[in-house]
């Protein structure tokens with residue numbers, strides 16, 4: 001019977017389930033290159049996947065529709081950056097005909113190029129942030145590839161909806177931010193009967209929905225197919241980004257056993273007690289272990305991941321000379337802890353834009369005589385915006401000197417994802433700031449200025465410049481670069497300094513949640529538990545009350561760190577570690593084994609070869625005297641079986657072997673002599689080495 005866990009990725013990947021209906025097949029048909037056999041550029045080692053798995057997936061890449069005009073032999077190494085979204089801004093042309101594209105300078109994925117060696121070409125694979133109609137997709141793909149070396153992934157709408165809005169945003173996103181789904185037993189019961197049927201109702205309360213998981217896997221396969229279209233597996237590195245694409249490494253590893261694959265998780269990785277509630281916990285861990293290097297922002301996220309590997313897969317890590325590695329079937333999967341940074345030049349370029357000057361002056365006038373505390377967050381449920389408002393309200397009440405003087409400007413950027421419970425949070429926030437403004441506001445003074453629209457980089461930087469303190473009260477956030485951006489804006493540039501906007505010594509103050517990834521790097525910040533509203537209120541008061549000298553010292557310390565640990569520093573370090581992790585790749589002998597998410601590559605030193613069945617049989621038949629040593633657990637009985645007693649079939653085979661006078665047969669085990677003696681009492685000619693050879697039964 002097919003397991004409910006549906007671990008056979010192949011079935012999912014081939015679309016053999018009802019959840020997505022014909023849409024996925026249609027999408028595959030649209031792309032001319034999918035399913036095409038290609039010329040082999042890489043010789044696979046003997047004994048690969050096809051022999052062991054009974055399937056022929058291991059197939060090297062070559063060229064495709066978008067890349068067909070690119071020379072097939074690209075010299076030099078390239079980096080393929082794969083992410084849910086391309087670092088591209090797409091705009092419909094004003095006349096409605098076609099699209100115009102430009103780089104998204106604010107995208108971290110684009111910025112990471114600065115840390116990549118010049119000789120390494122960077123290609124991007126990902127979705128386009130616009131609804132490109134089906135009829136225009138081919139043309140758009142070609143344009144993006146030709147002009148930007150961007151390979152566009154288009155998912156059918158229904159698949160995208162279930163992949164992104166359902167599985168990513170309603171299941172993984174909350175869980176990875178440490179939020180457990182609260183499902184009633186009734187809805188759980190529905191879940192087990194709904195399974196992959198496309199008519200299944202969407203899961204409520206964040207309850208796991210298998211159909212959405214299947215959509216996630218299938219969407220990952222769409223990304224994989226696009227990678228295959230452009231990849232040179234011998235020369236290229238692949239760097240996969242974030243929680244949307246955690247199944248992708250398995251697809252890549254299955255096809256290219258020795259591909260060099262890195263992964264960076266931008267979101268948090270929750271404690272194992274949270275993570276273990278995910279019904280596909282092993283599948284995702286195993287998929288990630290098909291990478292060569294897995295990166296996290298903080299030590300805690302990495303520690304959580306390692307303890308999940310230990311508790312759920314029984315894999316222990318080793319730490320050698322500062323490197324953490326997981327031994328996984330002969331391969332070492334590196335673990336990298338390195339928080340991301342910002343792009344200094346990009347931010348400084350914004351600081352030098354002419355229209356910034358008047359924006360800063362305008363804000364200086366608007367908030368003249370006021371002390372501005374600033375929040376810049378995405379409008380999502382984990383940013384703790386309401387907690388910040390409550391803390392601010394508390395500060396105004398307990399420190400009345402700030403009434404009429406302190407203003408909290410909160411920028412809340414609208415988000416794409418229809419995250420869980422977002423509407424309720426928005427209503428709560430509205431209620432809070434209306435209440436605060438109602439109680440403490442007066443003519444010419446609104447204590448809370450709430451901006452819930454997209455704000456340009458120029459406008460944002462102007463707010464940073466005039467803010468005395470930035471407050472981040474997220475209850476969980478992978479990293480959060482708001483404090484870094486603020487520090488750089490407060491530092492200004494030599495050019496901006498010549499203007500009137502920042503005078504005197506540079507100073508800044510931060511109140512940051514202890515639950516965000518950037519918190520450990522900001523030693524001069526006042527760290528708070530945002531759930532403790534009173535303590536956060538005190539921290540806000542302290543931050544804006546400190547002496548200028550103290551604010552200056554803290555600012556200098558932060559600026560030194562932020563300006564040296566920028567995005568290029570991060571990407572350079574990641575790529576260097578990826579290179580190191582893969583240095584033996586082409587020297588080792590690799591075999592792909594296992595089905596679905598159980599797929600992994602077994603890597604061996606080149607001196608090892610796989611035993612060949614025909615040669616074993618021939619040697620057996622030729623030999624006159626044979627010693628046969630059999631391990632017990634995992635060899636004669638499956639490791640996973642609860643009943644450890646040898647089956648009658650095993651006893652029969654052992655007796656057959658023992659009956660041949662040319663054979664000496666021994667069981668070698670760590671088990672005790674009594675148990676082994678009892679189990680094999682019907683095999684009188686069998687030798688037993690019990691307790692690792694401490695006791696011998698020789699016949």
Ligand SMILES: O=P(O)(O)OC[C@H]1O[C@H](O[C@H]2O[C@H](CO)[C@@H](O)[C@H](O)[C@H]2O)[C@H](O)[C@@H](O)[C@@H]1O
Pocket residue numbers: 084108168266267340378415416417477478479480481
């Ligand atoms: O909302 P999504 O499209 O699913 O993307 C998730 C978020 O990605 C980015 O944030 C993540 O990466 C940042 C840089 O490493 C990190 O600071 C943050 O903590 C991560 O969540 C993006 O900045 C967010 O807007 C997206 O919501």
